[in-house]
Amino acid sequence: MNYKSAVTRKEHFNSAHRLHNATWSDERNKSVFGKCNNPNFHGHNYELEVKVIGSINEDTGYVIDTKELSDLIKMNILEKFDHKNLNLDVEEFKDLNTTVENIAMVIYMILRPLIEKKYELKIKLYETPRNFVEFPY
Numbered sequence: 452m453n454y455k456s457a458v459t460r461k462e463h464f465n466s467a468h469r470l471h472n473a474t475w476s477d478e479r480n481k482s483v484f485g486k487c488n489n490p491n492f493h494g495h496n497y498e499l500e501v502k503v504i505g506s507i508n509e510d511t512g513y514v515i516d517t518k519e520l521s522d523l524i525k526m527n528i529l530e531k532f533d534h535k536n537l538n539l540d541v542e543e544f545k546d547l548n549t550t551v552e553n554i555a556m557v558i559y560m561i562l563r564p565l566i567e568k569k570y571e572l573k574i575k576l577y578e579t580p581r582n583f584v585e586f587p588y
Contacts, residue, residue: 458514459502464533467492468549495578504571527561551578555586
């Protein structure tokens with residue numbers, strides 16, 4: 452039988468950012484984004500869950516090798532995002548507001564081409580223990 456299963460890898464990274472729309476006035480940015488618009492940035496301890504959904508391989512019993520998945524995340528996400536200022540250090544956010552929604556989307560866009568198309572890919576990103584985003588949905 453060909454069963455599907457979901458494998459999730461959980462990782463952690465720390466990043467600083469500033470929510471800001473360059474086309475708006477300082478007053479409007481402060482009104483919409485509040486303390487998250489701090490010109491000196493602020494940080495979060497992000498929790499990342501990368502879920503891969505697919506058929507269980509009859510030979511290995513795996514959906515995907517979790518070591519390979521872990522390595523992909525470390526090389527392509529953690530090295531790029533961990534202990535970085537997302538607004539200043541990560542090219543993908545040069546013209547994109549660093550909301551948790553956009554961060555999750557960028558992570559998906561980075562990982563999607565690296566994981567075989569036969570797998571579904573879902574990203575869950577916690578900005579705080581109570582605020583998280585799932586992408587795509």
